[in-house]
Amino acid sequence: MKMEIMGELRRVPVTLFIFLGLLFWKSYGELKLCYPRNYNFGSFVCVCNSTYCDTVPNIEKLDIGRYVVIVTDKRNFRLSNCTGSFKKSKIEDASPMSINYNKTFQKIIGFGGAFTDATGINVVSLPKKAQEKLLQSYFSPLGIEYNIGRVPIASCDFSTRIYSYDDAVNDTKLMQFDLAEEDLNYKIPLIKKAQKMSKRKVLLFGSPWSAPAWMKTNNNMTGMGMLKGKPGGAYYNAWALYFVKFLEEYKHFNITFWGLTAQNEPVDGLIYKFPFQAMGWTPQLQRDFIIKDLGPLLHSYGYGNLKLMIFDDQRTFLVNWVKTVLNNTLARTFVSGIGVHWYEDIDLTLSFLDKTHELFPNHFILGTEACAASYPWEQPKVALGSWKRAESYSKDIIQDLNHWVTGWTDWNMALDLEGGPNWAKNFVDSAIIVNKTAGEFYKQPMYYIMAHFSKYILPDSVRIEITNIPKSLDVVGFLRPDKATVVVIVNRQDQSVKYTIRDPHLGQIVGNADQHSIQTLIWWNK
Known part of the structure; x- marks a missing residue:
């Protein structure tokens, strides 16, 4: 199958990169990746036919203290996923987004x-x-x-x-x-x-x-x-x-x-x-x-x-x-x-x-x-x-x-x-x-x-409170039936936004939401 490849698109998995100079990331699982095609409407589509179609990552339970981030953005990625570790040490962010498991809302x-x-x-x-x-x-x-x-x-x-x-x-x-x-x-x-x-x-x-x-x-x-x-x-x-x-x-x-x-x-x-x-x-x-x-x-x-x-x-x-x-x-x-x-x-x-x-x-x-x-x-x-x-x-x-x-x-x-x-x-x-x-x-x-x-907010997940959400981001969080925490972060801005998420049991995630991107973060604390 002949595919058109955009200049800045990558068909190889992201296997190693530095995230804000703070996190060490690695690839998570083997996937069939997107075959991109550009029609000049701002981003790209992924092409499928009888012989090939990209697949979606299934996330297995991680060790406590680890998390996975799934990323889709305007320029490069379609459900690329990498893992990181919570930080226990004191962080500079004086007002991190905080997970409050004690305040819950509707069931999905x-x-x-x-x-x-x-x-x-x-x-x-x-x-x-x-x-x-x-x-x-x-x-x-x-x-x-x-x-x-x-x-x-x-x-x-x-x-x-x-x-x-x-x-x-x-x-x-x-x-x-x-x-x-x-x-x-x-x-x-x-x-x-x-x-x-x-x-x-x-x-x-x-x-x-x-x-x-x-x-x-x-x-x-x-x-x-x-x-x-x-x-x-x-x-x-x-x-x-x-x-x-x-x-x-x-x-x-x-x-x-x-x-x-x-x-x-x-x-x-x-x-x-x-x-x-x-x-x-x-x-x-x-x-x-x-x-x-x-x-x-x-x-x-x-x-x-x-x-x-x-x-x-x-x-x-x-x-x-x-x-x-x-x-x-x-x-x-x-x-x-x-x-x-x-x-x-x-x-x-x-x-x-x-x-x-x-x-x-x-x-x-x-x-x-x-x-x-x-x-x-x-x-x-x-x-x-x-x-x-x-x-x-x-x-x-x-x-x-x-x-x-x-x-x-x-x-x-x-x-x-x-x-x-x-x-x-x-x-x-x-x-x-x-x-x-x-x-x-x-x-x-x-x-x-x-x-x-x-894919990641399972049926019967319950919405949980997240406080101190930056005005530049759209954020929502859930506790799933399997006790995984899921947080979705969307940046619709023209510039990247740094963020910190605090889990009361595990510590902090220090991250970066690239311009025009969506991230789903998943972790377990039990």
Whole structure:
């Protein structure tokens, strides 16, 4: 395979170097390294095909007093990893970042992406061995080990056509309900392969974009429209049954779901001429639908333990929506969590996450959708090697995690060079881009950003307090179930930043976060 090599990129492992003149580092493990290619978008992609694909380091338990650092940066490295030792001697830094194991926060559910039709179409467009390598890159121990998979219920914009599971008008008993060819050819086969290669339990949650057109006030799966009638009525009950039928059909293929969201972006269907599949809800309607229709029906069919999530939209509207639904005692018993999307995330709305947790601490908050280049002015839609987009991921993930969010779900796991397919031409970017003509796929910087979280922050890890974080760095820390401490540090600045981390049991790590880099540090103190 012929590869283009960037002038400053290295394909050899970093075997020895001095870190701040203080630490002695060495290579950690044998890996298949990135084959880089530069498309002049700030950084580089790693190229994979049927015969070669880079792998992700699996970190074994270290001796007490040792730590490992995994580094990805704009210029050189993709998950390069080295070890160092804690320092017991007094250090000059008067205000080190300090780990406080006594103050803990939320437990992590996990990280993942969506099994959209577009994802499936792109994966199966590759040669068989390349398909396997792409799925391994996400779900196997050779990859970043996603443990969350979002599954659109019927079609969304990242389909090649508009379809539902029952287009028989007024079939309120859903006698004609049937899965689509997209489920049989793309979603189900990929889910089963992902589950088979994963050593972690892959938690699936379904999300609907629209009911069949005949159930809606506008008789269309797109545009501004809601369900006909009122909660408790024939159409609302039919829509609840639609969820159950979906779960039952997938169960026939030995696929069970961990959760559901009640509606993808419920505000979209209240927008005039909304351009793709949507269905409008107010928080009052969503509450009443859950109380009268969806909640009871899920329980009656044996899905009472399913994690039902409300909202699944931008956090601008979060607090009022959640209060309206969860202030109702019965709704609160049916609902387990709250889904949030990233598209209107600004620093000013971070407090909305805190407020939501404060009001309803027993209901988890999960990031359920995110992607780069969703706005019309973000061009090109696919920017191969964009570091700017990677940093937008890292910033949002760390901010979310530091404000009670329990995980983060990327949108499409694989798109083509145009950012699709998408029947509505709502093209966006993706962590992996497929070039079916060349029979290869490209791992974007966004993929490696996701790796620093999904690979090393294990499910059921608990966030711990870190004090004295420098304003120039984004930092978050966790204690894993295996008693490892994990700290992720991101430097989005144009200059390097020195730092010190103090563990009360072990001493200090003295380090350097290079400009435009992300580091994951891991150590054990037991």
